[in-house]
Amino acid sequence: MTLGRQGELLAQLRELLLPSSPTSAPVVKVEESSRPLDTGHPAASCDGRRRRRRGSKRGRDDKNNRGDQHEEPAAAQPHHSCKRRYVHTAGFEFYGRRVQPSRQFLPHVSTRLTDMVGLLGRRRCLCRRKKQQKSSTSSLVTSVPDFDGYQWRKYGQKQIEGAMYSRSYYRCTRSAEQGCPAKRTVQRNDDGEDNGGAAPKYTVVYMGEHTCTANDYLEAPVILETAAAAVPNTTSTNKIRPDDDDDTINTIAPTSSAGSCTSTTTAAGIGSPAISDDITWSSSSSSDYVDDYDYGLFAVHDSWAAPPAAASAALQEMENFTGPIRSPVHIAAADCWTIDDQLLLQLVNEPIFCNF
């Protein structure tokens, strides 16, 4: 590849990842709501029938006040209080649709309460539902729960007892068409309100294995790691396609339960400013510890070389980044798509995050 071509591709990558329009500052907004919380839940009236429309959006007032569905500090919204605290740390978009900051923000009135109220009007006669079978699970702690190389569809959100933040439930987007049983839950850790300015951490629990065809993940977020160049025995090219069969590729497929480990995964400055992450893996299985985890998209190494200074700086910036995150990088990858180490290094060493 010629240098000119490299530069061109680099420019394209940068444009993809760092659009010219400046990103807005992180939104941490505290608002006073004139509307009392719905402790007398409108979901059911006195006769037990539902009045409230499901899935209804809040008013425009809530627009832009919510970008992260895992962000609701429910504990900070006591039912007796009229105060709502809107925190926007990252406008994730992961499902092929745009971010939905305009989606309603309903302070999480206790679902227990709504359950109790709902009991009054319960009349649905649903088929017996099978309780989720206990399958192999693995969990990790990450600040970027959505960049795991798979496409997930949210099917529920629940305020968990004793937890500050609600838990979101996802299933593989292929669950319907291919019967893929993979699921995951994402819950923000109770790491305090301020968290010292660091990116919030989320506990992601993966359940079940992906059975959908890997080829469908061509549009999965592209995530690279800086250490690819620092790890010994790296070949001249690092394939980043998640569906590649090459076992030598260091990638992450989070649903694989490969035992417990604590690793550091770094992004090569592309994919998203927030990809840099400390990932702590744990697993319910008792598999032996392995050196390199072949996981799909990320490269994880137990022996981790210190990243270059420039990369560290970039990583720090990524850690500090709390602004809106744009879509995952959707690259129409051709077969055997590869990325050159030199390009990787160039991406790493360029101060591409100075725009933030």
Next chain:
DNA sequence: CCAATTTGACCGGA
């Protein structure tokens, strides 16, 4: 019109 998300309702195990 379709796909994705929201969120109240409902189920079932503990």
Next chain:
DNA sequence: TCCGGTCAAATTGG
């Protein structure tokens, strides 16, 4: 009865 997990109607925007 409590509580976590799941369903599915409603809603929205492309």
